[in-house]
Amino acid sequence: MKLIDKLRNKRHLEDYEYEYLLTKLSDNEKAYLFEQARAVAQENFGNKVFIRGLIEFSNYCKNNCYYCGIRRDNEKVERYRLNKEDVLECCQTGYQLGFRTFVLQSGEDDSYRVNEMSDIIRTIRDKYPDCAITLSMGEKDKHTYEQYFHAGANRYLLRHESINEKHYASLHPEGMHIQTRVQCLKDLKEIGFQTGSGIMVGSPKQTTQNLIEDIKFLEELSPEMIGIGPYLPHEDTPFKEEAKGSMDTTLILLAIMRLMHPQALIPSTTALATIDPTGRDQGILAGANVVMPNLSPLTMRKKYQLYNDKACMDDEAAESLDSLNKRLEKIGYTISYDRGDFKGEKDV
Ligand code: SAH
Numbered sequence: 001m002k003l004i005d006k007l008r009n010k011r012h013l014e015d016y017e018y019e020y021l022l023t024k025l026s027d028n029e030k031a032y033l034f035e036q037a038r039a040v041a042q043e044n045f046g047n048k049v050f051i052r053g054l055i056e057f058s059n060y061c062k063n064n065c066y067y068c069g070i071r072r073d074n075e076k077v078e079r080y081r082l083n084k085e086d087v088l089e090c091c092q093t094g095y096q097l098g099f100r101t102f103v104l105q106s107g108e109d110d111s112y113r114v115n116e117m118s119d120i121i122r123t124i125r126d127k128y129p130d131c132a133i134t135l136s137m138g139e140k141d142k143h144t145y146e147q148y149f150h151a152g153a154n155r156y157l158l159r160h161e162s163i164n165e166k167h168y169a170s171l172h173p174e175g176m177h178i179q180t181r182v183q184c185l186k187d188l189k190e191i192g193f194q195t196g197s198g199i200m201v202g203s204p205k206q207t208t209q210n211l212i213e214d215i216k217f218l219e220e221l222s223p224e225m226i227g228i229g230p231y232l233p234h235e236d237t238p239f240k241e242e243a244k245g246s247m248d249t250t251l252i253l254l255a256i257m258r259l260m261h262p263q264a265l266i267p268s269t270t271a272l273a274t275i276d277p278t279g280r281d282q283g284i285l286a287g288a289n290v291v292m293p294n295l296s297p298l299t300m301r302k303k304y305q306l307y308n309d310k311a312c313m314d315d316e317a318a319e320s321l322d323s324l325n326k327r328l329e330k331i332g333y334t335i336s337y338d339r340g341d342f343k344g345e346k347d348v
Contacts, residue, residue: 004033007259008040012219018212022252030252037255037287040262045289047333050265050340051324052101052134053094053295053317056304057082061107063138064173067203067242069234069305070107076236078303081109084120090295091124091131097321100339101132103157103292108138118151125152132339134196139180142187149191154341156188157196159227162203163217164210171203185221194342196225200271201253202245203231211253219260224342225290226257226264229271232307247275251286258287263344265290273311280311281331290340293320 003020007013013021025033058081059070070077082090091102102124112120124133135148136157145156160181162168168178188195199214200206218226230245250272257266267290268283276282280291294301295317302313312320325335 001029001032004029004036004259007256008036011260011262015212018215018256019208021256022208022211022249025252030248033252033255034286037258038285040258041287041289044262044344045336048289048336048338049268049284049328049333050101050290050336050338051099051321052103052267052290052292052340053090053097053099054103054105054292055082055087055090055094056105056294056296056300057087058106058109058112059300059304060109060111062110063108063176065176066171066173066238067200067231067234067307069237069307071237074236077305080300080303081111082297082300084116084123086297087120088123088127090297091128093317094295095128095131097318098335098337099295100130100337101134101155102128102295103134103136105136105157106138114144114147118147121148121151121153130339132341136196139184142191145184145187145191145193149193153193155194155196155225157225157227158184158188159196159198159200160185160214160217161199162206162210163213167203167205167207167210170205185223189221194224194265195221196227196265197221197223198225198227200229200231200245201250202243204239204242206231211249215253215256215260218257222261224265226261226266227269228253228257228266229269230275232271232274232309234305234307244275247272247279247282250275251282254283254288255286263342265340265342267292270294270311271307274307274309281327284328284333285331291324293317293324 064072133153134155230250232244266288268280268288272279272283
């Protein structure tokens with residue numbers, strides 16, 4: 001199909017062409033889109049999928065995002081915080097299983113002093129010099145990001161959620177601004193972090209036009225990592241009645257991202273695995289090349305619910321790696337135990 005070939009070659013389309021891809025593809029055209037995205041992923045990464053060990057180290061959050069299950073005002077959440085020893089234990093388990101990237105994710109928990117956090121990062125860095133450390137802990141000032149970088153963190157995930165100011169404001173309470181997020185992303189890049197951004201597909205009030213704006217923002221930002229998953233409701237949030245996002249649109253957007261950003265590290269997200277039992281596989285078949293199994297202690301995982309029915313809650317990391325391997329083999333892929341840094345030339 002011409003439009004899809006054009007996207008693969010030019011890595012850019014006009015707005016109405018993106019709209020066609022997002023809303024009008026026939027089943028055959030979708031199959032072709034995924035095939036092309038897969039081909040580009042395979043050109044760059046072979047039949048390999050990188051793994052990242054996710055450590056959800058705190059569910060305290062000062063923010064009140066309307067969509068998120070661990071938002072500040074959700075009083076039903078039992079809050080927890082891992083200390084340095086707990087985090088190191090997760091890393092050790094992960095390292096033994098072969099993980100070479102640790103992703104430290106949390107709510108925006110200011111109780112970890114910058115020094116304390118830097119100390120955790122530095123300790124992981126010293127103990128595991130061959131591993132990448134990824135942070136995903138929200139908006140901080142540039143100086144703080146710098147300290148974390150100098151302590152040894154390499155990557156940072158911060159989804160922009162929506163580049164449209166009005167739409168962003170409808171997802172977040174007053175006081176949170178898309179401009180702040182964009183500034184954070186710029187700071188992170190300047191400092192030298194491999195930087196990830198992205199959105200939820202089908203978040204409340206999101207329009208196709210919003211998605212196109214997000215595609216164009218990501219084109220300009222050219223992040224090393226791109227996180228895309230469907231929005232899923234959580235019963236204890238103001239958005240509890242809102243419909244979940246579409247798996248189809250999520251897969252289409254993943255494939256578009258792969259064609260536009262051939263070298264990017266794109267996870268097949270837990271949200272995708274949650275919306276459909278085959279979601280994780282389908283994400284990879286649409287061009288994703290990363291999965292992020294959970295290394296958090298089992299007892300904590302239930303308390304880190306960004307949305308309801310989160311997948312893979314009960315599997316020990318080892319078990320989940322095993323079943324991941326088996327599933328990947330079924331679709332012709334295997335796990336890569338490499339660190340999986342961003343390798344590409346930046347688009348000019
Ligand atoms: N507090 C950090 C990291 C945790 S949230 C931060 O804000 O960056 C990580 C991602 O989960 C968010 O960026 C958001 O896109 C996604 N998320 C949160 N709630 C969700 C929901 N209800 N459905 C799907 N994804 C959600």
